Amino acid sequence: MAFTLYTLIQTAILCTNAIAVLHEERFLSKIGWGVDQGVGGFGDDPGVKAQILNLIRSVRTVMRVPLIIVNSACIILLLLFG
Amino acid sequence: MEYTAAQSGFRQQHNMRLRNSSMDGSDGSQLFDDTSATGPGAQGVYRNQQAGPQAAGGLPGQSLLSDPMSNLAMAYGSSLASQGREMVDKNLDRFIPVSKLKYYFAVDTVYVGKKLGILVFPYMHENWEVSYQQDIPVAPRFDVNAPDLYIPTMGFITYILVAGLALGTQNRFSPELLGVQASSALVWLIMEVLAVLLSLYLVTVNTDLTTIDLLAFSGYKYVGYVLVHISVNIISSAVSLVNHQMVCFSRMILGVVAGLLFGKLAYYLSLLWCCAAIFVFMDRIKLLHVVQGRFDSEQLLKERQRERQVNDVVVVKSQATQDAKQEVLLFLHLRL
Numbered sequence: 001m002a003f004t005l006y007t008l009i010q011t012a013i014l015c016t017n018a019i020a021v022l023h024e025e026r027f028l029s030k031i032g033w034g035v036d037q038g039v040g041g042f043g044d045d046p047g048v049k050a051q052i053l054n055l056i057r058s059v060r061t062v063m064r065v066p067l068i069i070v071n072s073a074c075i076i077l078l079l080l081f082g
Numbered sequence: 083m084e085y086t087a088a089q090s091g092f093r094q095q096h097n098m099r100l101r102n103s104s105m106d107g108s109d110g111s112q113l114f115d116d117t118s119a120t121g122p123g124a125q126g127v128y129r130n131q132q133a134g135p136q137a138a139g140g141l142p143g144q145s146l147l148s149d150p151m152s153n154l155a156m157a158y159g160s161s162l163a164s165q166g167r168e169m170v171d172k173n174l175d176r177f178i179p180v181s182k183l184k185y186y187f188a189v190d191t192v193y194v195g196k197k198l199g200i201l202v203f204p205y206m207h208e209n210w211e212v213s214y215q216q217d218i219p220v221a222p223r224f225d226v227n228a229p230d231l232y233i234p235t236m237g238f239i240t241y242i243l244v245a246g247l248a249l250g251t252q253n254r255f256s257p258e259l260l261g262v263q264a265s266s267a268l269v270w271l272i273m274e275v276l277a278v279l280l281s282l283y284l285v286t287v288n289t290d291l292t293t294i295d296l297l298a299f300s301g302y303k304y305v306g307y308v309l310v311h312i313s314v315n316i317i318s319s320a321v322s323l324v325n326h327q328m329v330c331f332s333r334m335i336l337g338v339v340a341g342l343l344f345g346k347l348a349y350y351l352s353l354l355w356c357c358a359a360i361f362v363f364m365d366r367i368k369l370l371h372v373v374q375g376r377f378d379s380e381q382l383l384k385e386r387q388r389e390r391q392v393n394d395v396v397v398v399k400s401q402a403t404q405d406a407k408q409e410v411l412l413f414l415h416l417r418l
Binding site: 003004005007048051 | 262265266269270272273284285
C-alpha cells in the first residue's frame with residue numbers, strides 16, 4: 001500500500017472535483033440537500049446535515065475557478081508526460 | 083580601518099553562515115535557545131584570527147582592503163545579507179508558525195519518560211487536565227498532559243527505521259523502500275489529521291484544539307507501532323537463533339513451531355496491548371480538550387452530549403484509520 005505524496009494530491013483533486021460536479025437543481029434539491037433546505041435558524045446548533053450542506057455549497061462556490069486552473073494543468077501535464 | 087574592514091567582512095561571513103544554517107543569534111527571533119557557551123568565545127577567537135592575518139598580510143594586500151570601493155561593496159553586501167535574512171524570517175513566520183512550534187518542542191527528559199510511560203500504560207494515570215497559565219497552556223516541560231511534537235517526530239522517524247529493519251530481516255530491504263515507507267506513513271498521517279479536522283468541523287464543537295495539537299495526538303501512535311515492531315523483530319530474531327540450536331539438538335519441529343507461534347503471538351499480543359492503550363489515551367485526551375474549550379457553566383449539559391458525539395465520531399474515525407493501517411502493516415510485514 002504505497003501511498004506517495006503524489007497520490008495524496010491526486011486524491012485531493014479528485015475529491016474536490018467530485019464535490020464540484022454535484023448539480024444544484026438536478027441532484028441536490030432532489031435528495032433534499034439543496035441550498036434552501038439546509039439553513040434553518042441562526043441558533044447555535046446547526047446540526048451535522050446543515051454543516052455538510054454548508055461545506056458542499058462553499059466548496060462549490062470557492063473552488064470553481066481554482067479547479068478549472070488545476071484541471072487544465074493536469075490535462076496538459078498528462079498529455080505531455082503520460 | 084583594517085579592523086573595521088575585518089569586522090564587516092567577518093560579519094558578512096557570519097551572516098551568510100547564520101542564514102545558511104538557519105540559526106538566529108542576535109535578532110530576537112530565535113529558532114531555539116542557543117545554549118552553546120562557546121558562542122561568544124568563538125566569535126572573539128574568530129575576530130582575533132581575522133585581525134591577525136589582516137595585520138600580517140595587510141601590507142601587501144593593503145590596496146585591496148583600504149580601497150573605498152571594496153569597503154562600500156562589503157558594507158552593501160552585508161546589509162543585503164541581513165535584509166535577505168529578515169525577509170526569509172518574515173516569510174517563514176507567515177507560512178510556518180515558528181514561535182508556536184517552539185512551544186511544542188520545549189521538552190525535557192523527565193517529561194519524555196513520563197509521557198512514554200503514559201502512552202504505553204494509560205490506565206493508572208488519574209489527572210488528565212492540562213494546567214493553564216494565564217489562558218495559555220503551560221509548556222510541556224512543566225505539565226505531563228500537554229501535547230508536544232517531539233515524541234511524535236522521533237516516533238515517526240524511529241518507526242520508519244524499524245520498518246526498514248523489519249524488511250531487512252525478511253531480506254526485502256532496499257534503500258528506496260525507506261523513502262516509500264516514509265512518504266506513505268506521512269500520507270496516512272495527513273489523511274488522519276484531515277479526517278479528524280473534518281469530523282470536528284461537522285460536529286461544530288468549540289474547542290481550542292489546533293491543527294498542530296491534532297498532529298501531535300495522531301503522532302503519538304507511532305510509539306506503539308515502534309514497540310510492536312521492535313518486540314516482534316527482536317523476538318523473531320532471537321527465536322530464529324534458538325531455532326538453529328534446536329535444529330542442532332534435533333528437536334526441530336517443536337522448535338520451529340514454537341518460534342512461529344511465539345513470533346506471531348508476540349505480534350498480536352503487543353498489537354492488542356498498544357491498540358487498547360492508545361485508544362484509552364486518545365479517548366481521555368480528547369474528552370478533556372473538548373471540554374476545556376468551554377468556560378460557560380450553563381451550557382455544560384449540552385456540552386456533555388456534544389462531546390459524546392464528538393468522541394464517537396472522532397475516536398471511531400481515528401480508530402478506523404489506525405485499524406486499517408494495522409491491517410495493512412500486518413499483511414506487509416508479517417511473513418514469519
